[in-house]
Amino acid sequence: MAEEIKKVATDKTPEVKPADTGRNSDGFRPARRFGSGRPGAVNDGFDTKLLDLARVTRVTGGGKRMSFRAIVVAGDRKNKIGIGVDKGRDVSQAIEKATSRAKKNLINVVIVNGTIPHQVEAKYGPAVILLKPQRTGRGLVAGGAVRTICDLAGIKNISSKILSGSKNKLNNARATMEALKKLKAR
Structure with missing residues (x-):
């Protein structure tokens, strides 16, 4: 009985699907998708550039607390522009917060x-x-x-x-x- 179960398990080879190999149904790899790479990031038509990034320190009674300050400029290359300054515990958080603030402080340029x-x-x-x-x-x-x-x-x-x-x-x-x-x- 035990031999029959082994025979059944070895006779059946697993079928490899294209999804398992990272290829599509044609056998080719799918094209790369470009973008910000962050899930949930929406392309709202604004380009952003990091103007400055600085590590700043706040001295407290218990010692020094490090944080990062980011200055980001956001614009649509048509006539809207904004600048945002914000701090965060790490670089990515500071940049994200400054970008959000830049998009809130937009002005129209003639x-x-x-x-x-x-x-x-x-x-x-x-x-x-x-x-x-x-x-x-x-x-x-x-x-x-x-x-x-x-x-x-x-x-x-x-x-x-x-x-x-x-x-x-x-x-x-x-x-x-x-x-x-x-x-x-x-």
Whole structure:
């Protein structure tokens, strides 16, 4: 009786299905899917760029507590732009929270023929930014945070100058946002 059971089990070979081998019914591997890789992440039309990431420390009675501060710029490359700053216990949490905040703080930028309608200057803290319109084909003549913000806002031709000596990315980014808020369609 025991021999018969062994015979039945060895006579039947397991059939290998295409799903078990990682291949589809044609025998080929399925195409890769590109995206953020995070489940539940929705493509809402906004591109994001990390402007700055810093490890910051809070000194408490029990010692030092480390956290991360992320500055993220989000824009749709049409006319909406936002900046978000937030902290988290780890890098990914800080970036995720800052991205969420950037998408909540959106402003509309006036863009005429790929550039701004007029020259504008703005100040935020010690940072002073000058933005000038440029003719088509000139390109983005800007550096640092100003370039990132103008690119994600969809401004194709602009000239900018950081008039202050401020090297602080956050202050320069906020001064740029203030300048873009001042724009009016003529």
